[in-house]
Amino acid sequence: MDRLWAPWRSKYIESFSNENPNEKKECLFCEKANSTDDEKNLILLRGEHCYIIMNLFPYNSGHIMVVPYKHTSNFPDLSNDEMLDIMKLIKKGISALEIALKPHGFNIGANLGRVSGAGVAEHLHFHIVPRWNGDTNFMPVISETKVISELLSDTYRKIKDALSRVQD
Numbered sequence: 589m590d591r592l593w594a595p596w597r598s599k600y601i602e603s604f605s606n607e608n609p610n611e612k613k614e615c616l617f618c619e620k621a622n623s624t625d626d627e628k629n630l631i632l633l634r635g636e637h638c639y640i641i642m643n644l645f646p647y648n649s650g651h652i653m654v655v656p657y658k659h660t661s662n663f664p665d666l667s668n669d670e671m672l673d674i675m676k677l678i679k680k681g682i683s684a685l686e687i688a689l690k691p692h693g694f695n696i697g698a699n700l701g702r703v704s705g706a707g708v709a710e711h712l713h714f715h716i717v718p719r720w721n722g723d724t725n726f727m728p729v730i731s732e733t734k735v736i737s738e739l740l741s742d743t744y745r746k747i748k749d750a751l752s753r754v755q756d
């Protein structure tokens with residue numbers, strides 16, 4: 589389990605927090621939620637209480653996240669409506685990934701707190717990572733290449749299209 593979850597670590601923080609340590613940074617997930625350019629931000633779907641976004645530093649192709657609009661790091665802060673909406677979007681995300689990418693399995697979950705490996709520890713988010721037989725062999729390779737950023741927009745369109753075909 590350790591190895592499976594460890595890659596979801598602080599790349600977001602590393603890439604956003606080095607410029608001026610005195611300047612208070614806005615939370616990445618709040619910033620994305622408040623923005624209007626969903627395609628540029630790779631936001632796939634907006635629900636009532638949460639949204640689906642691609643992971644910029646995917647652990648695997650099609651790695652998406654379900655993020656509540658509420659800014660909290662504390663899981664018990666979520667209301668029943670928010671929890672239900674998170675589960676609904678996780679379900680939709682899985683269905684869309686099955687259509688778009690035909691994975692053999694999924695890892696689904698959250699890292700709560702920096703010590704657990706959370707990259708953005710101050711704002712809860714839930715990972716959905718498609719898995720394929722044998723994918724552990726090539727993942728470290730693709731995550732280090734620049735090609736991934738081009739692939740991300742392709743994958744974005746594929747998943748977005750699949751999402752529009754998923755029933756509620």
Ligand SMILES: [Zn+2]
Binds near residue numbers: 618
């Ligand atoms: Zn936030």
